[in-house]
Amino acid sequence: MEYLYVNKTLKVPIYKQISNSITKAIEEGQLKYNDKLPTEKEVCRTFSISHTVVKMAYEELINEHKIKRIKGKGTYVTNRLVFHTPLHEFYQLESKKVLQKVSYAYQTIMFDMIDYDIAAYRMLKLQPNEHCFVVLRIIKANQNPVLLQKIYFPEKYFPKLNLNYESTDRLFDLVETKYKHVIKHMHNTFSPMNASSDEALLLNINEDDAIYFVRSNIVSHLDQQLCYVSNYFPGEFTEFEVMVHAV
Amino acid sequence: MRSNLIEAISIDRRSAVSFTEQIKESIKALILDQTFYYQAVLPNPAHLAKHLHIETKEVQSAYDELVDVRYIKKRSNDDYEVAYFELTNYFFYRNVAIYDAIIALGMTPSIQCLEKKVVKLDNQQLLAMGFKSGEKLLYINRIYKGNDVPIIILENYLPLSVFEDMDKRFIGTEPLNAYMQKEYGIYAKLSNRVTKAVNLTSSLALLLGERKHAASIQSTNKVYDQHDRLIDYGQSHTTSSYYFQALVSRDEMNNYYQREK
Numbered sequence: 001m002e003y004l005y006v007n008k009t010l011k012v013p014i015y016k017q018i019s020n021s022i023t024k025a026i027e028e029g030q031l032k033y034n035d036k037l038p039t040e041k042e043v044c045r046t047f048s049i050s051h052t053v054v055k056m057a058y059e060e061l062i063n064e065h066k067i068k069r070i071k072g073k074g075t076y077v078t079n080r081l082v083f084h085t086p087l088h089e090f091y092q093l094e095s096k097k098v099l100q101k102v103s104y105a106y107q108t109i110m111f112d113m114i115d116y117d118i119a120a121y122r123m124l125k126l127q128p129n130e131h132c133f134v135v136l137r138i139i140k141a142n143q144n145p146v147l148l149q150k151i152y153f154p155e156k157y158f159p160k161l162n163l164n165y166e167s168t169d170r171l172f173d174l175v176e177t178k179y180k181h182v183i184k185h186m187h188n189t190f191s192p193m194n195a196s197s198d199e200a201l202l203l204n205i206n207e208d209d210a211i212y213f214v215r216s217n218i219v220s221h222l223d224q225q226l227c228y229v230s231n232y233f234p235g236e237f238t239e240f241e242v243m244v245h246a247v
Numbered sequence: 248m249r250s251n252l253i254e255a256i257s258i259d260r261r262s263a264v265s266f267t268e269q270i271k272e273s274i275k276a277l278i279l280d281q282t283f284y285y286q287a288v289l290p291n292p293a294h295l296a297k298h299l300h301i302e303t304k305e306v307q308s309a310y311d312e313l314v315d316v317r318y319i320k321k322r323s324n325d326d327y328e329v330a331y332f333e334l335t336n337y338f339f340y341r342n343v344a345i346y347d348a349i350i351a352l353g354m355t356p357s358i359q360c361l362e363k364k365v366v367k368l369d370n371q372q373l374l375a376m377g378f379k380s381g382e383k384l385l386y387i388n389r390i391y392k393g394n395d396v397p398i399i400i401l402e403n404y405l406p407l408s409v410f411e412d413m414d415k416r417f418i419g420t421e422p423l424n425a426y427m428q429k430e431y432g433i434y435a436k437l438s439n440r441v442t443k444a445v446n447l448t449s450s451l452a453l454l455l456g457e458r459k460h461a462a463s464i465q466s467t468n469k470v471y472d473q474h475d476r477l478i479d480y481g482q483s484h485t486t487s488s489y490y491f492q493a494l495v496s497r498d499e500m501n502n503y504y505q506r507e508k
Contacts, residue, residue, distance in 0.1 A: 087442070088495045116259075118269070119276040128259075183497045189279070191490035192444040192462035193316075210462035212444035215279065221497075235444030235462065244438040 001038050003030050006047045014049055018057035026066060026079050033080040033144060034204065037067060040075075070206070080237050083146045087240040090214065090231075091171070091186070093139050093147060103141070108167040109202075110136035113155070120152040123217055123228040131155040135165065138202055145203045148232040157181065157226050175218065175226060182221040189215045192235065203234045210235030253290040253298050255282060266301050270309035278318050278331050285332040285352065289319060292327075317461075317488040330488045334398070345391050345399060345483075346422035354393030360419030361454070362388040365407070376404065376480045377469055383407045385414045390454060397455045399489075403481040409433065410478075423479075433478060439469045451484050461487040 003025035006017050025031040038046075040054040058075060061067045068078040083093075093104055112134045126132060133153040138145045151171065153161050158179055165174070175181050193213045200207040214231040255277055258269045277283045290298070292306040299306070310327055313319045320330040334348035349356035363386070370380040378384070384404045391399045403423065405413060410431055417426065427433045445465045452459045463484045470479035 084441075087493060088499055091495075118272040119279060122276045122280050185494055185496045188493045188495060189490050190442075190464070190493065192464050192485075192487055194446075194460070194462045194487075208446070208460055210444040210446045212464075233444070235446075239441050239443050241439070241441045244440060246434060246436050 001042070001046065004038075004043065004046075006049065013053075014047075015053045015056035015060070018043065018054065019060045022057070022061055023064075023066060026077060031077045033077055035077045037075040037077065078236075080144050081141050081146070082237050082239055083141070083233065084239040084241065087190075087242040090188075090240055091216075093170075104146070105140045106137060106168050107140065108135060108137040108165075110134070111162065111165065113162070117152070120228050123215070124152060124154055124225045126154055133158060133161045133165075137167070144237075145234065146237065148199065148202050150230040152228040154225075154227070157220075157224060171218075171227075171229070181224075181226055183226070184219050184221045184223070187217045187219065190240070195232075199232055203232060205234045205236070212238050212240070252283060252287065253295060256290070256295060256299070258299055258301070266299070266305045267308040267312075270295075270299075270306055271312050274309070274313060275318055278329055283329050285329055287329045288322070289327040289329070291325060317457075317486070331490065332398075332488055333490050333492065344422060344424040345401065346425070349391060349393040349398060352393060355395075356422075357392045357395065358420045358422065359390045359392065360387065361390065362386070363414075363417070363419045365414050366404070377477045378404075378406055378480070385410065385417070387417075387419060389419065397486060399483050399485045400451060400454055401481055401483040403479050405479055406477070409472075409476060427478070433472045435470045435478070436473050436475075437471045439471075440466045442466045445484070447484065447487075455484065455486050457487055463487055464489055464491075 003021055004018060005021045006014055008014065010017070022031065022037070031037075037058075040051060040058060043049070043054045044051050058067065058069075062069060066077070066079050067075055069075050114132050114134055115130070116128045117132070117134075120126075120132065121128065124132070132155060135149075135151045135153070137149050137151070139147040139149070155161070158164075164178055169178070172183070175183060191213050193211050194208045195203065195205055195211050197207045199211060200209060203211070212233040212235050214233065216229040216231060218226045218229070220226050256270060256273050258266055258273070262269065274283065274289070283289070289295075289310070292310055293303045296303040296306045310319065314321060314327070318329070318331050319327045322328055332352060334343075334345065334352065343351075346356050346358070366384050366386045368376075368384065373380060373382050383406075385407055386402070386404055388402045389400070390397050391401065407413060410427070416430065424435055427435070443465050444462055446460045447455065447457055447463045449459045451463070452461055455463070457463070463486065466483045468479070468481045468483070469477060470481070472478045
């Protein structure tokens with residue numbers, strides 16, 4: 001609580017001093033995403049001030065989306081990078097450079113080979129027993145996950161992927177540069193879903209929080225279903241923008 | 248129809264995965280790839296169990312789990328139907344009125360007006376929304392339904408300097424785009440939308456017939472007319488069974504790469 005500072009001799013309202021010191025601590029990195037703030041009662045006791053004053057300070061910060069209250073748990077810092085992108089460029093994380101001045105880190109957490117998965121095999125038009133590589137990875141920006149991906153690569157289009165795959169590979173580079181496929185288009189389906197405990201853990205959000213779920217089929221110029229990707233974006237921290245024109 | 252659906256659902260008896268899980272995943276996959284489309288009636292649990300030579304309770308558990316995640320819903324006569332739906336082109340490609348998108352879904356549209364009032368927001372709020380200082384706005388909050396079932400809830404702020412006397416003339420249940428055109432000669436030329444996935448608040452969940460905290464697509468919209476004026480600031484929330492599609496061609500990706508260089 002050392003980041004809180006109250007000077008009762010100043011003309012600045014005390015609630016403003018509290019909200020300002022929390023804002024400063026967030027901006028300077030002293031308080032990070034998901035850090036728990038002291039309870040309103042604890043702040044009242046420490047500074048011998050009224051409950052209303054602390055409540056006003058916290059409510060101002062809640063309205064500014066800097067903190068949030070979780071019923072029965074407490075008040076948490078909620079500021080985190082919001083990944084904002086034009087909708088049809090949502091794969092910008094996969095491009096060679098990214099527009100935002102943020103460094104993205106790729107972390108592969110599972111690499112496997114399977115011979116069946118009901119949904120993915122239907123999407124990829126694969127028969128049971130055809131082999132398919134599966135990669136589960138997290139893309140982080142400033143330590144926080146912006147995307148969890150499960151990528152299915154049919155072995156017939158990506159032979160020896162186990163030898164060729166590197167954690168830092170961008171998807172399009174892998175498909176087009178390493179494997180020389182020509183992409184025709186991506187077919188994407190966007191839907192909302194609630195996070196399971198595993199997804200929440202990997203995305204650093206709470207269980208049941210909203211996820212922007214995007215399923216992508218990457219299709220080659222030969223109409224081959226090259227790969228299938230399940231993308232899980234943390235809903236609160238992802239915005240897709242679209243300009244829609246009149247019919 | 249029914250016999251086709253039943254043939255499409257399969258299980259692997261050698262698999263270590265439970266029959267319930269297999270049936271759930273199989274139906275989910277068939278819905279996601281649109282083999283089973285919106286409102287298609289699924290085989291009833293007993294019928295499917297008999298077809299697959301397994302116990303009814305195993306099918307029933309799979310159906311219950313699919314109901315929980317809103318992929319399917321129970322009909323009044325103990326049958327189940329697909330609940331996962333798309334409003335054609337609503338969020339992408341073209342500015343299709345929600346009312347028309349519901350018709351395209353094969354349903355009878357209706358609009359329930361929850362609130363209609365003139366609001367005076369402070370200048371900071373008005374500027375943040377894109378309106379000019381001192382603008383008086385008509386606020387409307389409405390639920391769009393298909394066959395009487397809530398599909399989407401939409402709040403709009405409309406500038407009364409553009410829509411003169413609309414607070415007195417607009418009843419609240421008219422399709423908005425058609426009304427603007429007919430009464431004011433104004434049409435929505437461009438809509439800028441920012442979409443995100445959010446958890447529904449208790450009040451929105453109640454209105455949409457969802458559980459509290461269900462995930463929903465929220466869209467914040469700014470609509471411009473043929474004279475490039477901001478004519479509508481709105482925010483919508485869909486039910487959790489909603490999805491939309493976007494095809495992105497390699498050319499668009501190419502443009503993107505080129506712009507970066």
